[in-house]
Amino acid sequence: MKEIFIERRESLLRIGIRENGKLVESIVEEKKNEPIIGEIYKARVKKIIPAINSIFVDLGLNKEGYLYYSGELKNKGIKKGDDILVEVVKEPINDKGAKLTTKVSIPGKYIVLNCYETGIKFSKRINNEEKKKEILENLEELSDVSITVRTEAINVDIKTLKSEISKLYSEFIEIDNSLKYSTEVKKVYGEDLSLFRILRNTIGQDPVKIYTDAQCDFNKIKNFISNEENVTLELYSEMRNIFDFYGIEKELLKLRHNKVNLPCGGSIIIDKTEAMYVIDVNSGKNIKGRSFDKTILETNLEAAKEIGNQVKVRNLSGIIVIDFIDMRDKSQRNIVMKAIEESFASDKGNTKIFPFTELDLVQISRRRQGKSIYEYMEEKCMTCKGQGMILKLSYIQDLIRNEILRIKEENNINSFYIEVDNVYRERIKGDLFNFMKEIDGIDKEIYLNYVENIEGFKVEPLIFQSQKVNLEKYKITEFDTI
Structure with a gap:
């Protein structure tokens, strides 16, 4: 069974997907x-600028x-x-604007409308010629948009497609009117794109709980989901964050480790460089087999399967290079490639996988959808002049608040x-009121201590008066509330 967890705050949307109890995908949109x-x-x-074949536009x-x-534009x-x-096809990076x-x-879910085109087209994955013929006979072409029939459309009736x-088309008319009759440049479509993309791609024939x-x-x-029979929806109303309550936060924190062990005894190491993610496959302790080639194939196959999981759950994007263990038997490459493609099969339309190079490297290009877990959780450590990464203070505050609640x-x-780690001392002291507010500590007795080299934070309840006496020097007695 699939479960979708949606956590919304004023400026942040987090979505986690579990399949049979295992976290398989996460999206963070700020x-x-x-x-x-x-x-x-x-x-x-x-x-x-004709010299570089580029047009620059104001988006508001x-x-x-x-x-x-x-x-076409020249004509x-x-x-x-x-x-x-x-x-938008690519989000802005540093000083470079969005690619359009x-x-x-x-x-x-079943149809894509392509603005200012005509005709009816089908997804390349649809091989059912009878269904294609039925759809063509029952759908009418539109004069100002073309219709692309998606793969899932073969599982529903014509009435659903027409609906x-x-x-x-109503949404297209609104967009078209904004283009023709509005005087200002602005966004005309795209609220909650990540949310609806997840719903479209996840809801299908299998039961889903949201x-x-x-x-x-x-x-x-x-x-x-009004027409979906196998989807249930629940409104969560507890005080703790939904990710914390259902244990997703702990699963995400584990993903900060770059090493993932494989069942066979091997491992994969995930590293980020300035330009790309690099994934290294290691045989490790996988030495149980006598056949060297079989051991390599087994490790590479398990790695291929796990890499798909890790890329989706960590929400990695851009260029991803995988360094598989060298395969002396080159026919094994086809087997491993098939395993990679299967591991990304549910990542609809987001990934492009390139063939093996001579050095047994595989390159993957993945579209960006929100932030990776690293972007959301981590920031550069100024103590080591930005060479290391630590948990963001804002994320630490959320975790402390969840623990207090x-x-x-x-x-x-x-x-x-x-x-809390001493690296956060100056920032917390510089705005102590905001820290207390974010951890839900305004109306509570808080004893705060800065410690060297701990992993983030620690929270302990104070039950006895003797505990409070011993910790009196750490008690926060006043802070600026202006």
């Missing part, structure tokens, strides 16, 4: 004034976006000041001793 992949904007052409945000100055005679519809395209589409086309802690998401999801919920205790 709300900020930057474009996200899949969003659609009414943009205005700021400058055209802090940074301009850019797109390829294609032959249309596009010029400075024109308003165009664009879709004029090939704009509106995705549904979704009607819904998506937990959400926000009433607004509960209402959206309830409407989305859990202890209070179980024991009705209102006094706590907290240890």
